[in-house]
Amino acid sequence: MLHHYTTVKGYGEHEITIERSRFIAYVNRVETEEQAQDFIATIKKKHHDANHNCSAYMIGEQNLIQKANDDGEPSGTAGVPMLEVLKKRDLKDTVVVVTRYFGGIKLGTGGLIRAYGRSTSEGLNATGVVERRLVRVMKTKIDYTWLGKVENEVRSSIYQLKDIHYLDAVVVEVYVEEALKDQFVNWMTELTNGQGEIFEGDVEYLESDV
Numbered sequence: 001m002l003h004h005y006t007t008v009k010g011y012g013e014h015e016i017t018i019e020r021s022r023f024i025a026y027v028n029r030v031e032t033e034e035q036a037q038d039f040i041a042t043i044k045k046k047h048h049d050a051n052h053n054c055s056a057y058m059i060g061e062q063n064l065i066q067k068a069n070d071d072g073e074p075s076g077t078a079g080v081p082m083l084e085v086l087k088k089r090d091l092k093d094t095v096v097v098v099t100r101y102f103g104g105i106k107l108g109t110g111g112l113i114r115a116y117g118r119s120t121s122e123g124l125n126a127t128g129v130v131e132r133r134l135v136r137v138m139k140t141k142i143d144y145t146w147l148g149k150v151e152n153e154v155r156s157s158i159y160q161l162k163d164i165h166y167l168d169a170v171v172v173e174v175y176v177e178e179a180l181k182d183q184f185v186n187w188m189t190e191l192t193n194g195q196g197e198i199f200e201g202d203v204e205y206l207e208s209d210v
Contacts, residue, residue: 001203002061003178004133006210007093012127018115020103025123027096030057033065036095040069043097051102054078054116057095058086073100077112085120091129096120130207135175137162137201140188142170146195153191159184160206175206 008029015024026043030036036057044053052071056079059065066087068079082096098119107115142150147170154161154174162173176184185198 001134004131005061005092006089006129006131007091008124009128009130009207012123014119014123014126016119016122017103018118019105019107019111021105021107021115022099022101022103023115023119024099025096025119025126026099027094027123027127029093030059030095031093033057033059033067036067039095040097043099047099050099052078052100053097054082054100055095055097056080056082056086056120058083058091059093059095061092063087063090063092073112073116074109077109078116081113081117082120085117085124089124089129091124094124096123098123129210131210132205132207133177134203135177135206136181136203138174138176138181138184138188139199139201140172140174140192141197141199142172142192142195144170146170146192147172150188150191150196157187173201175204178203 008027010029012027013025015022028039030039036059040055047053052073054069054071054073056068066083068083070078082098086094098116150172151164154172160175162175165171188196188198
């Protein structure tokens with residue numbers, strides 16, 4: 001699993017008009033090529049009356065799956081510039097469909113490349129991009145008398161509080177990067193005077209806006 005990577009927040013859409021042609025960008029996060037193809041098919045069905053539904057996607061930790069489709073536009077003027085935007089921004093597990101309704105004015109090769117690139121870029125910006133960082137959930141079991149101090153210290157620390165479970169004792173869950181795991185254990189042990197029971201939880205991806 002990658003330590004960190006960037007991708008889109010999820011589903012989004014954004015429309016621009018260039019020389020009376022409408023360009024509608026649809027963006028989504030996907031994990032497999034099948035999901036990407038399904039999303040493209042859904043948009044094509046929604047806009048079956050459009051002149052073009054061009055697409056591009058990049059999937060996998062090493063970007064091994066990369067596809068671009070011009071859907072009737074001159075070769076290399078739509079899907080490729082869309083894919084180039086994804087590659088330039090290194091957005092993994094991302095699919096984009098740009099639907100075009102022709103407005104009567106031809107844009108030419110250069111104009112089409114710029115239009116599809118711009119539509120993709122603005123669609124991504126409207127959707128939002130996040131960084132996903134691989135972190136370990138560290139759990140600390142403490143007596144209720146320690147809760148106030150521990151919670152306050154965690155909230156003002158470099159670590160991020162995930163959750164607090166109120167059981168027979170309190171279990172405080174904190175996101176900790178793997179490289180800082182030992183440092184966290186030492187810090188929490190000192191903070192609780194050795195009264196906290198610290199153990200490891202699952203590994204998860206933590207998302208933050210870019």
